[in-house]
Every structure is written in structure tokens, then in C-alpha cells.
Amino acid sequence: MSNNHPSERLDVNGSVAVVTGGASGIGKGIVTALLQRGATVVVADIEADTTEAAVAELSPLGSVSGWPTDVTDEHSVAALADHVYEAHGACHLLFNNAGVTSGGGGKPWEQEPNDWRWCFGVNVFGVAIGVCEFVPRMLAGGLPGQIINTSSGDGGFAPVPTASVYASSKAAVSCFTEALHTNLIREGSDLRASVLYPSGGMMDTGLFSAQRNRPAHLARVGSGTGRASMTFDELKAMMAEARGVEPEVADLVEHGNFVVDCVEERRFIIGRNIEDTVALLHRRADAIGRYEVPDHHDMGL
Structure with a gap:
């Protein structure tokens, strides 16, 4: 097999998939779509109760199980990988999807070091650790597969200036995924990478309340930016006011099916x-060519 020409399509039916952050939001939509197509799915999520509830709800759709996982901890992710390979003998699809915000945004110099540690720990280190623990095993298995890393238009394409820490983390995910994809080809494997930009409307996800899982040792020690994370409804109301119309809200199961497609x-x-976004990227490239500051991403605000 030429290393530039992987299997034309992946057959999700009969595959083994791991989805971090899979107990709610975008991840749960992906899990639902995978089960509907005959995949065996392991839901990896930091919240044991939420994971258990999601598995119970989705079990009628197919073979699904849960494994409590802290993606910022390599030992926790190694235990997840051990479990997956002991229980199922393979991993064909790895969705590094777990993500958080920095906890408020605002002025970059008012974000605290712990905001960076918390956000990058999940969004960047979580992806990196997932790759480090799973990809060597996936390569050794010699089977076709895909690693899908969740980024964001905010940072992955261009930053929203008031979300500097989050945007920086998602820019890192996009850059890393491109490098990962290139190296998988050079390895001569039938593994490839994808970068997911959730799109098609606002996403009602656990991202907006992720602070509930923020470790105590990464709590803010000062006032930070003076802003708390917005709820989904608060952000939706802000966008409606800015645009003058109600924003589109995505159907997360339909979005999951699009992702699996x-x-x-x-x-x-x-x-x-x-x-x-393509037009924005052209404007950014033109500005860079003039040694100017590129246009930022306003995300409709």
C-alpha cells in the first residue's frame, strides 16, 4: 500500500472508537452517530456519574461502555488505553474531543497562569497525551484508523481577541494535528488525522460549564479578568442582541452524523x-504579506 494512498474509506461498522468528553455535548452526539452505524464505543469522560448516565441512555443503540478518564493525566489515559485494548483488542477511531474554556476571557494580561494551565492542560496536553498513549498501539496493530482532534474556528482559523487563552489552545490543536497527519503518512501507515471544527450553529455543550471540573490546585488565586464563564443561554442571548436575530443552534446528533460521515x-x-472562513484566511494572508496585523475572528459578535 502506498503511504500516500490510505484506504479510500473507513468502515465504521465493526470498528472500535474512543471518544474523550463523550458523555455530553459534541462528544455525545458523535458517540450516538457511531453507535447508530455499528461501532463499539468507549466513552471516556472525567465525570463518572455523567458517563454512567450517558452509557445507560445510549446502550439501546449498540455496544457502549464508559471509562472515567482525566485527559490531563498520562496515567489515567494509559489506563484507558490498557482497558480498550484488553477489552476490545484494537482502537480504530480516536476522538480527542474533551475541551474547556479558560474561565472568563477578557483582557489577556488579566488571565492568570492557572487559566493557562487549566485550559492548555485539557485542550492541548489532553490531545497530546491521547496521541502518545494510543497511536503507538494503533500503529503496531497495522489497521486503518483515524485520529480526530477537536479544534475551533476561534483560534484554529483566527483568534477571538477576548478569548486569547482558549484561542491559543485551539490554534495549537490545529497545528499539532497537521504535523501528526504528515508524520503518519511518512510512517507508511494506514492511519490518518483529522481536525474537527464544530460548525453549523451554536453548540449547547458542557464547555460552557466546564469550570465545575476545574481542579482546586488550578483555581484562580486573584480576581482574574473579573468575568465568569458564560452559560450557553447567556452567550446565545449576547449573539442574538449583536446580530438582531436568534442564532442557529446545532442539532448535536445531526452534527455527530456529519462528523462520522x-x-x-x-x-x-x-x-x-x-x-x-476561507475569505477571512485570504484577508489574513494578504495582511501578513503586508507585515500588518491580520483580521481577527469575531464569531458573529
Whole structure:
């Protein structure tokens, strides 16, 4: 097999998939879609109760189990990988999806070091640790597979200035995924990477209340930016006021099916409605060519 030409499609039916942050939001939508297509799914999530509830709810759809996992801890992720390979003998699809905000945004110099540690620990180190623990085993198995890392248009394409820490973390995910994909090809493997840009409407996810899982040792020690994380409803109201119309809210199961469609097609970029983003990227490139500050991403605000 040429290392530039992987299997044309992946057959999700009969595959083994791991989804971090899979007990709610975008991850749960992906888990649902995978089960509907005959995959065996391991839901890895830091919240044991939420994971248990999600597994109970989704069990009628197919073979699904849960494994409490802290993606910032390599020992926890190694235990997850051990479990997956002991229970199922393989991992074909790895969704590094768990993510958090920094806890408030605002002025970059008012974000605290612990905001960086918390956000990068989950969003960047979580992806890196997942790759380090699973990819060597996936390579050794010699089977076709895909590693899907969740980024964001905020940072992955261009930053929202008031979300500097979060945007920086998602820029790192996009850059890392591109490097990962290139190295998987050079390895001569039938593994490939994808970067997911959730799109097609606002996403009602646990991202907006992620502070509930913030470790005490990474708590803010000062006033920070003076802003707390917004709830989904608060952000929706802000966007409605800014635009003058109610924003579109995505159906997370439908979005999950779109993501799995793209995985089956082995697409590198997984996202929707990126025409405006392409125009933004052209403007950014032109500005860089003039040694100027590129346009930022306003995310509709």
C-alpha cells in the first residue's frame, strides 16, 4: 500500500472508537452517530456519574461502555488505553474531543497562569497525551484508523481577541494535528488525522460549564479578568442582541452524523460553512504579506 494512498474509506461498522468528553455535548452526539452505524464505543469522560448516565441512555443503540478518564493525566489515559485494548483488542477511531474554556476571557494580561494551565492542560496536553498513549498501539496493530482532534474556528482559523487563552489552545490543536497527519503518512501507515471544527450553529455543550471540573490546585488565586464563564443561554442571548436575530443552534446528533460521515471519507478538515472562513484566511494572508496585523475572528459578535 502506498503511504500516500490510505484506504479510500473507513468502515465504521465493526470498528472500535474512543471518544474523550463523550458523555455530553459534541462528544455525545458523535458517540450516538457511531453507535447508530455499528461501532463499539468507549466513552471516556472525567465525570463518572455523567458517563454512567450517558452509557445507560445510549446502550439501546449498540455496544457502549464508559471509562472515567482525566485527559490531563498520562496515567489515567494509559489506563484507558490498557482497558480498550484488553477489552476490545484494537482502537480504530480516536476522538480527542474533551475541551474547556479558560474561565472568563477578557483582557489577556488579566488571565492568570492557572487559566493557562487549566485550559492548555485539557485542550492541548489532553490531545497530546491521547496521541502518545494510543497511536503507538494503533500503529503496531497495522489497521486503518483515524485520529480526530477537536479544534475551533476561534483560534484554529483566527483568534477571538477576548478569548486569547482558549484561542491559543485551539490554534495549537490545529497545528499539532497537521504535523501528526504528515508524520503518519511518512510512517507508511494506514492511519490518518483529522481536525474537527464544530460548525453549523451554536453548540449547547458542557464547555460552557466546564469550570465545575476545574481542579482546586488550578483555581484562580486573584480576581482574574473579573468575568465568569458564560452559560450557553447567556452567550446565545449576547449573539442574538449583536446580530438582531436568534442564532442557529446545532442539532448535536445531526452534527455527530456529519462528523462520522467525514471520518468515513477520511477528510482532514471536518467543518461546515467555511466559505466565510476561507475569505477571512485570504484577508489574513494578504495582511501578513503586508507585515500588518491580520483580521481577527469575531464569531458573529
